[in-house]
Amino acid sequence: DVKVTQSSRYLVKRTGEKVFLECVQDMDHENMFWYRQDPGLGLRLIYFSYDVKMKEKGDIPEGYSVSREKKERFSLILESASTNQTSMYLCASLLGQNLNYGYTFGSGTRLTVV
Amino acid sequence: AQSVSQHNHHVILSEAASLELGCNYSYGGTVNLFWYVQYPGQHLQLLLKYFSGDPLVKGIKGFEAEFIKSKFSFNLRKPSVQWSDTAEYFCAVNINDYKLSFGAGTTVTVRA
Helix, strand or coil, X not given: CCCEEECCXXXXXXXXXXXXXXXXXXXXXXXXXXXXXXXXXXXXXXXXXXXXXXXXXXXXXXXXEEEEEECCEEEEEECCCCHHHCEEEEEEEEXXXXXXXXXXXXXXEEXXXX | CCCEEECCCEEEEECCCCEEECEEECCCCCCEEEEEEECXXXXXXXXXXXXXXXXXXXXXXXXXXXXXXXXXXXXXXXXXXXXXXXXXXXXXXXXXXXXXXXXXXXXXXXXX
């Protein structure tokens, strides 16, 4: 089974802090994604990466950046955390463009910005 | 982003009742359609998918969904729910590339 591991399950940070959310997958998937999940809004795509050092903005990239220095690791960065970034953050990976098995999701990181 | 609408925010059912969750999308071309489920405390997992062919697709745990192109719909159904079906259900759409656009989700609570 492919595993997508998010380093923290719960995180509490202060407004203005720089925050790093880490995601690692163990099956050599090319594509990785960061979503945020909010009640009543579902999942919204923040950024995705289709290869090492490659990235594309999703639907809500403002206030976020990403880093993909190695194929297995995709980091989400909040440059200066704000309270409206309090959310559940989900990482996912996908092999090539094969959607037959869908995305593999991590368990999520619940971030609270105070 | 493509628009995906899920009609119900929260559905409460008794065990053995039938379930139908609505999903509509706003793209007029070829789409791939998915339903994902998130059980309490667990990660999102694929329930079923539609790419082409028979518009009635069957997934895991007795779920099925019907693609009706003329209605831009992909509704999820289960004839008889169990307490273990308590979860949040998300409809998702893919067009042209491999990104997914998700609906807002429907929370299903099954009472024993």
